Structures are given as structure tokens and as C-alpha cells.
Amino acid sequence: MKAQANGWDLVLRGGRVIDPESGLDAVRDVAVTNGRIAAVGTGLTAKGDIDVAGQVVTAGFIDLHSHVSDLGGLRLQALDGVTTALELEAGVTPVAQAYRRAAEQGRPINYGFAASWALARMEAVAGLPPDASLGAFMARISDPAWQRPAEPAQVSMLLARLAADLAEGALGIGVLLGYAPGTSPAEYQRVAGLAAEAGVPTFTHARDLIEMVPATLADGAEEIVRAAAETGAHMHYCHVNSTSQRHIDRVLGLVARAQAAGSRITTEAYPYGSGMTGIGAAFLAPERLGERGLSPSSLTYAPTGERVASPARLRELRQADPGALVIIDLLREDDPADRTLLMRSLTFPGAVVASDAMPLTWTAPPADPRVWPLPPTAITHPRTAGTFSRALRLLTREGPLSLAETLAKCSLEPARLLQDQVPALRQKGRLRTGADADVVVFDPAAITDRASYQHSTLPSAGIRHVLVNGAFVVRDGGIVAEARPGRPVRAEPR
Ligand SMILES: [Zn+2]
Numbered sequence: 001m002k003a004q005a006n007g008w009d010l011v012l013r014g015g016r017v018i019d020p021e022s023g024l025d026a027v028r029d030v031a032v033t034n035g036r037i038a039a040v041g042t043g044l045t046a047k048g049d050i051d052v053a054g055q056v057v058t059a060g061f062i063d064l065h066s067h068v069s070d071l072g073g074l075r076l077q078a079l080d081g082v083t084t085a086l087e088l089e090a091g092v093t094p095v096a097q098a099y100r101r102a103a104e105q106g107r108p109i110n111y112g113f114a115a116s117w118a119l120a121r122m123e124a125v126a127g128l129p130p131d132a133s134l135g136a137f138m139a140r141i142s143d144p145a146w147q148r149p150a151e152p153a154q155v156s157m158l159l160a161r162l163a164a165d166l167a168e169g170a171l172g173i174g175v176l177l178g179y180a181p182g183t184s185p186a187e188y189q190r191v192a193g194l195a196a197e198a199g200v201p202t203f204t205h206a207r208d209l210i211e212m213v214p215a216t217l218a219d220g221a222e223e224i225v226r227a228a229a230e231t232g233a234h235m236h237y238c239h240v241n242s243t244s245q246r247h248i249d250r251v252l253g254l255v256a257r258a259q260a261a262g263s264r265i266t267t268e269a270y271p272y273g274s275g276m277t278g279i280g281a282a283f284l285a286p287e288r289l290g291e292r293g294l295s296p297s298s299l300t301y302a303p304t305g306e307r308v309a310s311p312a313r314l315r316e317l318r319q320a321d322p323g324a325l326v327i328i329d330l331l332r333e334d335d336p337a338d339r340t341l342l343m344r345s346l347t348f349p350g351a352v353v354a355s356d357a358m359p360l361t362w363t364a365p366p367a368d369p370r371v372w373p374l375p376p377t378a379i380t381h382p383r384t385a386g387t388f389s390r391a392l393r394l395l396t397r398e399g400p401l402s403l404a405e406t407l408a409k410c411s412l413e414p415a416r417l418l419q420d421q422v423p424a425l426r427q428k429g430r431l432r433t434g435a436d437a438d439v440v441v442f443d444p445a446a447i448t449d450r451a452s453y454q455h456s457t458l459p460s461a462g463i464r465h466v467l468v469n470g471a472f473v474v475r476d477g478g479i480v481a482e483a484r485p486g487r488p489v490r491a492e493p494r
Contacts, residue, residue, distance in 0.1 A: 009033045009470060010048040015057035015441060019431040020408035030057055032437040035470035035485075040433055052441050055464055058407050059431045060438035061388045062414035064203070065089050065238060065268060065354035067134050071369045072378060072457075073360050074108050074486075076385040078466050078473045079459035080449075081410070083438035084110035084428060084489060085357065088203040089238045090134055091116030091174025093123075095165045097132035099488050106484030108473040110438065112422075114174040114203055115165030117158070117191055121180065122146040124158035134359065137176070138323030142280025147180040155187050159194055166194075169490030171422060172201040172236075178220065178243060181208060181282055185218040192227035192235065199494050200421050201234035201266075202227070206243045208283065209251070212291040221251045228263035236417070239356055241269040241345040245292060245330050248341045252348050259350075266417050268354035269345035271390045273331035273338060274453065276302070276358050276381040279314075280322020286311035292330070300327040300453070302361050302379050325361045327381060327453060346395060346409070352417065353409045355387035360457070372479050374457045382456045386449025389460035393448045403444060421491045437470035 008031040017028040017040060029044035030037060060083025067090060068074055077085050091114035092098040098113045118137050119130040126145035130136060140146060150158070162173055173195050177188060188207075195202045206220030218226075220243065228235040237255060244251040255265050279301065282288070289295055296308040301317055302325040308314050317324065331338040345351065357380075360366075364377040388410050395406040415429025427436045440463065447462030466474035471485035 007033055008038055008044070008046040010050065011044045011046040012050055012052045012057050012439070012441060012465075013044070015052035015055045016444070017431055018056055018058045018404055018407055020404045020412045021430050022432060023404075024431070025404060030431070030439070032439070032467065032470050035437055037431065037433055037435045037437050037439075040431065050465070052464070054443065055441045056403070056444050057431065057439060057441050059411040059429050059435070060084065060440045060466060060468065061410040062086070062425075062429055063355050063357065064236075064352060064414050064417065066357040068357045068359055068384060069102070069134070070360050071108070072372070072374050073357065073380065073384055075372060075479050076380070076457060076459060077355070077357055078108050079463055079479065080385060080388045081440040081442065081460070081463050081466060082109060082388060083440065083466060083468045084112070086112045086171060086489065087134070087174070088114040088171060088236070089174045089205055089356070090118065090137060090176055091170070091203070092132045092134070093119040093130045093161060093165055094132055094168070095170040096168045099169070099490070101132065103488065107486035108483050109468050109486045110489055111486055112171050112489035114172040115162045115170040116174050117162065118146075118174075118176040118179065120158040120161040121150070123161060124154040125150050135323070138278045141179060141278040142282070142318060142322035147182050147282065149182050149184055150187055155190060159190060162191070162194060163198070166198045166200060166491070167493050169493060170200070171418060171489070171491050172203055175202050175204045177207045178205045178283065179281055181213075181216065183217075185223055188223060189227055189230060192231040192233040196231040196233035200491060201236050201418070203236045203238055205238050208291070209244065209247055211247050221254050225254055225258040225263065225265060228258060228265050229261070234264040234266070237265060237267045239270060239354070240267045240351070241342055242275040242330055242356075244345070246338070246341065248345050252344065267345075267348060267351045269342070269351055270354060270356050270383050270387050271342065271346060271394050272381070272383050273329065273333040273342060274381070275328045275330050276325055276356075277328070278323045279326040280318045284314075284318070284326070284328070286314045294328065298329040302326055303363055325358060343394070343399065346391065347400065350413065351409065352414045353388060353391040354414070355383050356381075357384040357387070372481065378457050380456050382449065382451035382453060385451035385457055386460050389447050389462065390449035397447070422489060423492060424489055437467050439465070439467040441465040
């Protein structure tokens with residue numbers, strides 16, 4: 001877009017501009033130039049002038065928990081208002097390779113990665129070379145070889161791998177602890193110690209809670225809180241909704257007490273009752289389902305939509321393709337008590353909205369990744385496409401929070417959570433002059449998720465425009481086919 005006399009590429013004119021940090025909530029024009037917000041005011045004009053009266057104009061959403069790397073999935077996230085999607089819980093190792101690959105492919109939205117404890121452990125304990133992808137983890141998810149207790153030399157080796165990733169700008173350390181229940185609590189504390197030394201957060205998928213597995217080596221929640229207290233690390237507790245299930249109040253109570261005592265612990269949740277992971281996960285073994293109050297029929301095999309009928313069928317599916325995705329009924333969205341719990345995980349002070357967005361899985365040979373709209377043979381968890389719009393609907397349109405409060409959970413608070421280690425995030429999550437032009441424009445009366453468990457790739461409704469670094473990736477509600485303005489987000493190593 002050609003700059004005009006006033007130097008601006010674009011003006012979004014007459015929208016309701018909301019910036020939770022400054023408290024601004026007023027009709028304003030927003031001028032964008034060179035990938036930044038150049039001015040916020042009234043009477044601003046440029047040749048690239050778009051009328052957004054009646055629409056909300058605010059900072060794009062920052063998703064701290066996205067496993068998506070395919071173009072189709074990233075587009076679904078963009079259509080849900082996401083302008084930055086970070087792979088922090090699983091992480092990827094080596095991170096330098098992941099950043100390189102993403103840059104080569106080009107992405108519509110900003111990206112970034114934590115180091116992966118699980119991949120580092122697979123290498124150190126089981127001799128499996130890491131390849132910087134979630135696929136490498138999924139393929140080995142059920143392999144007991146990487147889940148066993150580690151020898152001291154193996155712990156040293158995995159810590160060295162993680163340290164090397166941190167030196168490359170990894171955003172922290174992702175710890176899929178719940179997938180390797182044989183890991184010693186001491187190893188986890190060492191990982192937290194490394195994070196504390198490097199001044200970066202950890203992002204943990206908690207170990208089993210003691211209510212579920214009385215013989216667990218440590219209570220999953222107590223262990224996170226202990227790591228924060230003993231090492232001083234910033235511990236981020238991933239998806240408290242799904243790993244806590246009906247123990248959400250106990251877990252959040254524990255977190256609140258630790259926070260009050262001075263520990264840096266943060267939380268996130270996604271607004272769905274069901275989870276999704278690889279069917280080969282240790283906690284989905286037929287003999288272990290009862291721990292979570294589940295049975296085989298609580299599982300839907302995503303590639304075919306099959307409800308798993310029996311323990312024998314579950315064994316068969318786990319054997320055939322352990323990394324195949326499965327939807328797991330954890331909380332019942334139609335049960336008022338469960339819904340209340342889910343809402344508490346989202347409204348907990350400081351809890352951020354994070355999607356746990358999943359890669360697309362296919363019921364037929366995958367289509368060309370550039371194909372849009374997605375064919376019906378592409379399937380995912382509805383959280384991939386709908387988390388942020390659904391949060392706005394449940395928390396604000398139908399719920400207790402103001403629009404600014406919900407928006408803070410989607411953009412400002414995720415930016416603040418990481419910005420000490422990632423100075424670039426000081427320029428995101430804000431709609432103010434000088435900030436990155438990562439902007440979402442939406443209709444506050446119409447915004448809603450449309451993806452469901454049956455139709456998991458329906459894009460959200462009500463999102464009008466999405467800009468990433470000043471370039472449209474969504475315009476007039478539709479995907480801009482060639483747009484790849486996403487840039488890397490990296491930590492600045494100490
Ligand atoms: Zn997880």
C-alpha cells in the first residue's frame with residue numbers, strides 16, 4: 001500500500017478502540033504505517049481508509065498454547081482473532097530448526113517456540129533424535145522407552161539440550177510432564193532450576209493429581225507450586241481446566257495461596273469441556289481411564305469420528321497409530337456444575353485464554369496445505385478455530401466480565417506474562433501509538449465461535465479484519481490468500 005502525504009498506509013476509521021492497558025474505550029481512528037500503529041486519534045485520514053464504525057478495534061490475540069504449524073490451522077486461528085500463536089507447552093527442540101522452518105514456510109501470524117523437555121528427554125533417555133516438530137513427539141507418545149526414570153547422566157544431557165535451546169532464544173521450557181508419569185520429581189525440579197537460572201518460564205502439562213492417581217510420584221499441582229517456591233522459577237500452569245477436571249477449585253486455591261506467598265505462578269484455560277491429544281498417551285491406557293472417571297466411550301477417535309466402543313478397541317487404536325488424535329470428554333458442557341467449574345478456570349484472576357489449538361487431522365489423504373476453505377476431510381478440536389470468540393461470548397456476551405476484561409485475558413495479559421524475557425512483546429497486546437500493528441476488528445454483537453465437535457473447522461463469526469504487522473491476513477471476514485506477514489518472536493537470552 002502506498003503511503004500518502006501524511007505518511008500513513010492505512011486508517012481504520014471510527015471504530016470503538018479498546019486498549020485494556022490504558023483503559024481507552026472510545027470511538028477513534030487508528031493509523032497504521034510500516035507495520036506499526038502510527039497514531040490513535042480523531043479525524044485521521046489516509047488513502048487506505050476503511051470505515052469500521054460499530055466495530056471494536058483492539059490488539060490481536062496472543063495465544064500462548066498453540067500446537068498448530070499447518071497453514072490451514074493457522075488460518076483458522078487468524079479467523080478467531082489470533083495474531084501471535086506460540087508453541088510453549090510441548091515446545092520444540094532444537095528451537096533454531098523450528099524457527100528456521102517456520103521462516104522458510106512463511107506464516108500468516110507471528111510465531112515462537114519454547115524448548116521441549118519431552119523431545120530432549122526422548123533423545124537423552126531413549127536415543128531418539130529430536131526433529132523440532134510436534135509430530136516427532138506424537139509418533140513416540142506411547143513409547144515407554146522415553147517415559148522411564150532417567151539416570152543422572154541422562155538428566156545432565158537433557159538439561160544441556162534445553163540450555164542450548166534457551167541460548168538460541170527459546171521462549172521458555174515446555175514440560176509435558178503428565179505424559180511421562182515415571183519421571184522423578186527431582187528431575188522436574190532440576191528443569192525448573194534451569195529455567196530460573198535462565199530467567200525464563202516453564203509451561204507445564206501437570207502430572208496426575210493425587211485425587212486421580214493416589215500412587216502418583218507427586219501431586220501434579222503441588223509439584224508445580226513447589227518448583228516455583230524452591231527454585232524461584234516462573235511456573236506457568238497450562239490448561240488448568242483439562243488437567244484439573246473436577247478438582248479445579250482445589251488446584252486454583254493452591255495456586256492462589258502460592259501467588260499470595262510471592263511465587264510467580266500463572267494459569268491458562270480454554271473454554272471447552274473436552275480435551276484432545278494422541279490416543280497413545282499414558283493416561284489413556286484402558287486400565288487407567290477410571291482414574292479420570294472415563295470409559296472408552298468417553299473417547300472419540302478424531303480421524304473417523306468413531307466413539308471407542310470397548311477396551312479392546314481402544315488397545316487396537318493405540319497400537320495402530322498412537323499419535324492419532326482423540327477427543328476426550330472431561331467436563332460436560334451441558335452440566336451446570338461442570339460449566340461453572342470451567343468458567344472458574346477462565347475467570348480466575350490473571351488466568352489467560354489459551355487455545356491448546358491442535359493440528360489438522362485428515363479423514364482422507366491431506367489436501368494441498370494452501371487449499372482454502374478447508375475441505376470437510378480436515379478435522380481438529382473446535383478449540384483450534386473457536387477459543388477466543390467463544391471466550392468473548394461466554395465471558396462477556398453471556399457472562400460476568402466486561403469486554404475490556406476479557407480482551408485483557410486474550411492479548412494484554414499474555415503479552416505481560418512473557419515480556420520480561422521477550423521485550424518484543426512489550427509492543428504487542430496493546431492498541432496504542434508505537435505498538436506493533438497486530439490488530440483485530442470485530443463486531444461485538446455478533447462475535448461467536450461456530451466450530452463444534454461435529455463441525456470442528458467452522459471459522460468463528462464476527463471477526464471483520466485481522467492485521468499482522470500492518471498487513472491484512474483477514475479482510476472483510478475472509479482469508480487473504482497470499483498473506484504471510486508473521487514474524488518470529490524470540491526471547492533475549494541473558
Ligand atoms: Zn497439554
